[in-house]
Amino acid sequence: MSWRGWLTLVLLLAAGLTGWSVWRGRDVQQTSAQTGGRADYLLEDFELIALDEQGRESFTVRAPRLTRDPAAKTLDIATPVFVIPPGPNARTGAWEVRSHRGWVSADGNELRLRGEVRARSDDADGRPVLMATEQLNVFPDSKRANSAVPVTVTQPGLILNGQSLQAQLDTKRVHLTDVKARYERTAR
Structure with missing residues (x-):
């Protein structure tokens, strides 16, 4: 596999991890909003x-x-x-x-x-x-x-x-x- 193939694979992996992280953070924010939200x-x-x-x-x-x-x-x-x-x-x-x-x-x-x-x-x-x-x-x-x-x-x-x-x-x-x-x- 050439260096371009490896670079593409690494970028796809990074994009997948970023998407998963954002999706997971959204669930935490929804849960905290349902349980009373942030302190004022x-x-x-x-x-x-x-x-x-x-x-x-x-x-x-x-x-x-x-x-x-x-x-x-x-x-x-x-x-x-x-x-x-x-x-x-x-x-x-x-x-x-x-x-x-x-x-x-x-x-x-x-x-x-x-x-x-x-x-x-x-x-x-x-x-x-x-x-x-x-x-x-x-x-x-x-x-x-x-x-x-x-x-x-x-x-x-x-x-x-x-x-x-x-x-x-x-x-x-x-x-x-x-x-x-x-x-x-x-x-x-």
Whole structure:
């Protein structure tokens, strides 16, 4: 085969690969348009302070990446760190909640945290209160949280394991179902 034959073969192969690539990219664009499309904005390495209807801080979030769905007006956040301040009459500290993924409703009244969720705060005596689960829904304006999956709550000297959780964040009151408790001695 002459050099012209080889050149023709290479050009045909390149044209075929280019056509296949364009065709495949078109399918990806159609799929993303059907599932909500592109984000209307993107934030990287940011800190956002959300305010409630009275202008008080509802929550603060820091994360490496945030995208906003223009149709639903919701936020998707990668590895967020949420800080939920205590209520106006609370004597306890703010909650710091970390997870792999976060979602914020359009009105900012609901936070859905998924994947290795860890929440930490201090009680009225300054002792740490820790919660660990895979899913946690937080309602920052009413200072509530709930989870329908197994949860572990840890305080100095006490470990509670439950199948679901209802929590009042400002008073640190936690209601667990199907509870198993383990008491540990603390150093004096």
